[in-house]
Amino acid sequence: MEQFRLHRESVLHRALNEELTAFKNSTSLSELISGDVNDSFKGGNVLCKVLPKRVSLIKLLSSLKNISSYTDPEYAGNYSCYTPLFRDVTESIVNIPDAGDITAALKLLESVIADIGGEFYGALLISGKTIINPLHPLVAMSLLEDSPIKAVSNWRIVIYTFNNAGVLHQNYSSESAEISRIDENINSLIQSFSAQVPTEIRGIDSQVSESGETATVRFQVKKHKDEEDNVEMYLSAHQMITAGIVCPYYGTSVIKMNGGTSGTGVTPMLSCNLSSPSVTEHNWTYSTDSENVPKNSNWSSVCTGNLNNRTLHGLRSLTHANTLSPYNTRIMGVGALVYAERCVQKSLEIYKTSEMI
Amino acid sequence: MLYHLRPSYTGLTASAIDKLNITMETTEFPFKCVYDGVILAITSSDVIPTDQVQQMSGLKVLDPTQAMRKAFPRLPADWKYIIDITAPVDTDETSFSVLMSPYTHENFTLNLLVDMSDGTAGDTRWSEIRSRTVEFTQDFVREQIRTRYAMYDRPRDGLSNVVIDSFVPRMLYKYNMDEDTARLAEKLPKSAVAISPWFASMFKVRQMESEQIFKILGFNKAQLKSLLQAVKLNKWSLAFIGYGGTGVNTLHWLSEIARLTHMVNVFEHIQVFESDSVASSNLLRFPKNPAIYTNKTQCKLDMLGDELTILSRLKPTLHRRRWSKSIRYYPGDRPIAVHQHNRITEQTEITLSNEKLITYGAPNIDTREELSSLGNFISATHGSDSCSLHLNPEQDTELQVESYGVIQLSGFFMNQARLAIGLLEALADPEFNPKDTNKVLMDYSFDGSVPSSADRNYNFQLQHNGLVMTEEEAAR
Numbered sequence: 001m002e003q004f005r006l007h008r009e010s011v012l013h014r015a016l017n018e019e020l021t022a023f024k025n026s027t028s029l030s031e032l033i034s035g036d037v038n039d040s041f042k043g044g045n046v047l048c049k050v051l052p053k054r055v056s057l058i059k060l061l062s063s064l065k066n067i068s069s070y071t072d073p074e075y076a077g078n079y080s081c082y083t084p085l086f087r088d089v090t091e092s093i094v095n096i097p098d099a100g101d102i103t104a105a106l107k108l109l110e111s112v113i114a115d116i117g118g119e120f121y122g123a124l125l126i127s128g129k130t131i132i133n134p135l136h137p138l139v140a141m142s143l144l145e146d147s148p149i150k151a152v153s154n155w156r157i158v159i160y161t162f163n164n165a166g167v168l169h170q171n172y173s174s175e176s177a178e179i180s181r182i183d184e185n186i187n188s189l190i191q192s193f194s195a196q197v198p199t200e201i202r203g204i205d206s207q208v209s210e211s212g213e214t215a216t217v218r219f220q221v222k223k224h225k226d227e228e229d230n231v232e233m234y235l236s237a238h239q240m241i242t243a244g245i246v247c248p249y250y251g252t253s254v255i256k257m258n259g260g261t262s263g264t265g266v267t268p269m270l271s272c273n274l275s276s277p278s279v280t281e282h283n284w285t286y287s288t289d290s291e292n293v294p295k296n297s298n299w300s301s302v303c304t305g306n307l308n309n310r311t312l313h314g315l316r317s318l319t320h321a322n323t324l325s326p327y328n329t330r331i332m333g334v335g336a337l338v339y340a341e342r343c344v345q346k347s348l349e350i351y352k353t354s355e356m357i
Numbered sequence: 358m359l360y361h362l363r364p365s366y367t368g369l370t371a372s373a374i375d376k377l378n379i380t381m382e383t384t385e386f387p388f389k390c391v392y393d394g395v396i397l398a399i400t401s402s403d404v405i406p407t408d409q410v411q412q413m414s415g416l417k418v419l420d421p422t423q424a425m426r427k428a429f430p431r432l433p434a435d436w437k438y439i440i441d442i443t444a445p446v447d448t449d450e451t452s453f454s455v456l457m458s459p460y461t462h463e464n465f466t467l468n469l470l471v472d473m474s475d476g477t478a479g480d481t482r483w484s485e486i487r488s489r490t491v492e493f494t495q496d497f498v499r500e501q502i503r504t505r506y507a508m509y510d511r512p513r514d515g516l517s518n519v520v521i522d523s524f525v526p527r528m529l530y531k532y533n534m535d536e537d538t539a540r541l542a543e544k545l546p547k548s549a550v551a552i553s554p555w556f557a558s559m560f561k562v563r564q565m566e567s568e569q570i571f572k573i574l575g576f577n578k579a580q581l582k583s584l585l586q587a588v589k590l591n592k593w594s595l596a597f598i599g600y601g602g603t604g605v606n607t608l609h610w611l612s613e614i615a616r617l618t619h620m621v622n623v624f625e626h627i628q629v630f631e632s633d634s635v636a637s638s639n640l641l642r643f644p645k646n647p648a649i650y651t652n653k654t655q656c657k658l659d660m661l662g663d664e665l666t667i668l669s670r671l672k673p674t675l676h677r678r679r680w681s682k683s684i685r686y687y688p689g690d691r692p693i694a695v696h697q698h699n700r701i702t703e704q705t706e707i708t709l710s711n712e713k714l715i716t717y718g719a720p721n722i723d724t725r726e727e728l729s730s731l732g733n734f735i736s737a738t739h740g741s742d743s744c745s746l747h748l749n750p751e752q753d754t755e756l757q758v759e760s761y762g763v764i765q766l767s768g769f770f771m772n773q774a775r776l777a778i779g780l781l782e783a784l785a786d787p788e789f790n791p792k793d794t795n796k797v798l799m800d801y802s803f804d805g806s807v808p809s810s811a812d813r814n815y816n817f818q819l820q821h822n823g824l825v826m827t828e829e830e831a832a833r
Contacts, residue, residue, distance in 0.1 A: 198481060216490045220483040229484050244740075303504070310489070 044125075044132030044149060045316040046142045046237035048196040050254075051224045057192045057233065057254070082241055082272070082323055082331055084171050089121045089160040090247050096157040099125075102143065105155040106134060106357045110348055112159060119162050122248030122340065124240070125155045133239035133248040137186055140347035141193045144354050160248055169337055177335030182342050185267060189252055190346075192235055197224040199234070201312060231258040236318040238271045241331075243323045250343040251331075253318065255302060261309045262299040268333030269340070272321045275300040499534060501638035502526045503831050507765040516816040517548040520565070522766040523818065525556050526641060530831055536560070550815065552770040555646040565815070567613040567774075572811045574775050574803075582618040584778070587785035592625050594711060598718035598728065600631035600658060602642040603737050603773070607717070609644050610777035612664040622670035625713065629665070630676045631658055644770060709733055715791060717780065725750060733791040735783065735798065737776055742819075743802035744772040746779050749794040767817050771803040 050057045096112070099105040105125055113120050125132050132139055132149065143149060162168055169175075200222040221232060238251035251269035256262050263274045304314035321331075351357045502508075506526035511519065532539035536559045543560075550565045551557040557564035571581060597604045608629075615623055645660050658675055665673035709731050716734045728734035729749040736747045742765065779799035783789055805817035 216488050218486050218488045220486055222481050223484045225482050308500075 044130060044139060044239060045319040046136070046138045046235075046239070047199060047312065047316050047318070048138070048142075048193055048235050049199040049222075050192045050196050050233050050235055051227050052231060052233050057195075084168060085121075085332065085337070086241065086243060086247055086323065088163045088168055090245055092161040092163050094159040094161070096159065099155045099157045101153050102134075102150055102155065103356055105157055106351055109134065109157055109159075110351075110357055112157070113344065113348070116159070116161055119165050120344070121160045121162055121337075122250075122344070123160065124158045124246065124248055126158060127152045127155050131240065131246060133250070135248065135344045135347040136237050136239050136250055136252075137190055137343055137346045137350065138193055138235065138237040138252060139239060140350040141190060143356070144350070172332060172337045173334040174338045177338035179338065179342065182268075182335065182339050183346075185339075186342055186346050189235070189266070190350075196235075197227065198222045199312065231256065233257075234315060236263070236271075236315060238269070238273075238321050239319050241272065241321045241323050246320070249321065250340045251321070255315055255318070256299060257310065261302045261315075263302040264299050265331075267339060268336045270331040270333070271318060272323050272331050273303045273318050275303070498640075499530055502530055502641065505638040505764060506641065507763045508831055511543070511545075512818055512820075516818070517546065518813055518815045519546060519549045520552060520767045520815050520817050521545060521549050521560060521562060522552050522556055522770055523768070525551075525553075525559070525766060527831075528560075552767060553644040555644065558646065567610075567617055569811055569813075569815070570771070570774055571614070571617070571778070573807050573815065574771065574778065575808065575810075576778055577810065578617060581614050581778070581781075582620065584781045584785045585614065585618055585620045585623050587787075588781055589620070589623050591784060592713055593784050594626040594714045595624050595628075596714060596716045597627070597629040597631075598716055598720045598724065600629050600661070601719070602639050603719040603739070603776070604629065604631070605643045605645070605660060606770070606773035607737065607777045607780065608661065608664050608668075610774045611781070612667050613774075614777065614781070615667050621667050623668050624670065626671040626673065627665050627669035628674040628676060629658070629661070632677065641766060642764065642769065644773075712791075715784065729794070735780065737780075739769070739772055739776070742768050742772075743800070744776045744779075745800040746776065746783065746798040748783070748791070748796040748798055751795050765819060768803045768805070768819055771817075772801060775799075775801050775803065 096108065099108050102125075109123055109125075112123075122133060122135055125134050130149070130152065134140065134143065201219055223229065223232075234255040234257070236253050236255050238249050238253065240246045241249045249269060250267065251265060251271050252267050253263045253265050253271050253274055263271075265271055265274055302309045302315070302318070304317045308314045323331075348357070503526075507523060508527040508530060509524070510527060511521070511524040528539040528543055529536065532542060540560050545560055545562055549560075549562045551560065551562050552565050552570060554564050556562075568578060571577070576584075597608065600608070611623070615621060643660065658677070661675075665675075712733070714733060716728050716731070717737065719737050719739070720728070725734070725736050729736070729751060732749055734749050736750050738745055738747070776799070779801065783798045803817075803819075805819040807815050807817075
């Protein structure tokens with residue numbers, strides 16, 4: 001197709017040339033693969049690398065055997081969709097400006113949660129273009145570490161409450177949720193996070209071909225010494241969903257990269273960026289191969305929009321699940337709201353234990 | 358833990374290595390150096406503060422020379438000339454990498470190996486070197502198309518007058534962007550039509566007449582003509598903020614309406630702000646062939662052709678710059694906004710230079726906010742299957758996030774044509790007050806139905822599942 005061939009007269013050439021120039025001018029090769037390091041906390045991404053053999057990950061994946069207990073198809077068919085939640089809570093947004101640094105903001109948030117009680121759904125902390133859901137357990141864990149988030153001196157808190165908690169709990173069949181299993185799931189997530197291997201990629205060199213049509217980047221990935229060379233497992237926290245406007249979320253997925261990229265949601269709040277067809281179809285089987293990781297028929301495509309899903313840069317975009325985007329079918333399981341509640345409690349517990357509040 | 362060097366290189370055992378010479382290839386910053394055929398990556402982040410250096414017993418630390426400081430002004434005064442070896446290498450590995458500070462532009466000596474482990478480092482290692490090839494040509498564009506557009510095969514149910522625009526991304530992808538192969542292999546029915554003139558020429562099918570397009574949207578020639586007349590009487594000027602997916606389409610469809618109704622000079626003055634960059638994923642959304650319009654100056658704005666001169670009574674103005682905070686005081690002959698003082702502070706009052714000037718477009722959210730505050734701003738937005746016009750929208754910018762679904766092109770072009778008519782409807786309305794805020798002027802979603810007023814029944818076949826096709830699916 002002539003218009004798509006590189007020739008100097010075409011607009012396309014201009015577009016591609018820009019890409020090429022950006023590539024050549026990059027001072028950090030690893031940036032090309034992993035994204036701008038300064039971007040890593042834009043939006044408060046939590047993407048952590050976990051070792052497949054780690055007991056905690058296996059435990060986390062194993063806990064999904066029980067997930068059907070709170071994703072009963074009888075309910076899920078009608079209600080396992082973000083829409084009722086989204087409509088209900090995004091109409092009830094309260095802003096608290098000038099909440100101070102992370103400690104002050106979390107303290108204030110804790111007291112607000114206590115005041116609001118059962119009508120509380122979630123909160124976001126906002127500073128410029130950085131938005132985080134501090135009540136996602138993985139975010140709470142990441143805040144215990146040194147992070148650029150701690151340097152932010154003035155947060156704005158946005159509180160999301162239910163317009164009608166009773167109806168929503170009914171929609172998502174909160175009464176069917178088994179709290180002990182939910183807690184088991186959240187604890188496994190936290191253990192997996194604690195056992196993480198650094199998420200780091202570094203560039204070795206890059207070579208642009210003579211024709212200028214291709215560029216090859218050579219890179220290395222930081223691995224645990226016991227980790228196989230060709231597989232990486234990542235936990236990705238889905239902190240927000242959006243249909244034009246953001247709303248806190250508590251999902252997490254395990255992303256597997258071994259050449260291609262596949263993923264699976266591991267909470268009753270799935271990601272709309274993974275093609276998990278339904279929360280009711282988790283069907284885990286276990287392999288006996290050296291990976292020692294349950295093989296799941298639901299390892300599925302991972303959509304990272306315009307970004308390449310084989311790069312950390314792309315995967316970081318999963319923090320924000322676009323409900324107008326692909327894979328936006330049913331993503332919330334029965335008991336999802338109870339899951340959200342337990343996430344809030346667990347996160348506050350993490351902050352208290354670490355004496356952040 | 359000790360970071361071993363390859364014993365075979367020096368002929369010494371790992372524990373006995375006491376000297377390593379690395380030769381710099383260049384002193385440019387950031388420079389590269391070559392060791393044993395491996396290009397060593399250099400970054401400025403590898404400099405370590407002095408207090409940490411002192412914990413590394415045995416490392417010879419040198420003070421930077423004056424020349425180094427001059428060459429690298431970013432070097433903090435209390436930081437030292439330091440070598441950071443980060444790659445643990447097993448004795449049987451064939452290559453390794455060393456990261457160095459950028460302050461070493463001469464040979465250096467490392468007296469002892471350094472233990473830099475922090476407790477966890479001993480559990481980690483770098484993987485073997487992998488490589489990824491980025492292809493900027495056809496594959497790159499194919500990938501952009503796969504992720505941004507609805508991809509589905511044309512249903513072969515014998516329908517006539519099929520509108521093919523929605524199926525173009527899939528056809529191009531399937532045949533590796535080769536339009537000739539795609540055209541021959543797909544055997545489109547003779548009655549097939551395309552909304553986009555580009556697609557019509559690409560697949561050698563009939564282009565849908567714009568009159569039919571407008572009829573499908575519920576507007577006949579007479580209605581459109583009276584709309585244009587009313588707009589013309591009101592003497593509006595238009596400033597397009599960006600000439601991308603929305604700007605290109607609105608101007609295209611406005612000029613099509615003007616051509617159809619034989620009207621010219623509908624607006625007093627038109628200006629376009631465009632930095633002339635293209636997102637390649639956007640290309641198929643232009644209802645024109647971007648390549649054939651760029652023979653003269655290689656610029657996207659050339660796609661405008663004579664559109665502006667048809668629509669603008671006064672000579673139109675092209676600002677080949679992106680709209681920005683500074684450009685609102687653009688010192689052109691007709692600035693968008695004015696202020697009273699030379700120096701602009703937060704307190705400076707900025708007002709629109711002309712009350713009859715409408716700013717229009719789908720810029721980023723910050724710019725929308727700014728334009729809304731000036732007033733007279735019509736924000737055009739489109740989602741996966743809908744479009745809307747908002748007047749001076751007040752947005753909670755920090756909570757608002759751009760989001761699109763996959764784009765189905767037939768519906769997209771119909772929505773864009775409707776957007777242009779919606780703009781005319783708003784500007785023709787005598788009750789229209791450009792100072793109103795947060796007003797929805799139009800909200801529309803093309804559903805594929807064709808009213809009986811059209812000359813035939815076109816089949817849009819919009820039934821798509823809304824999912825991005827995976828690479829595996831798309832390759833089938």
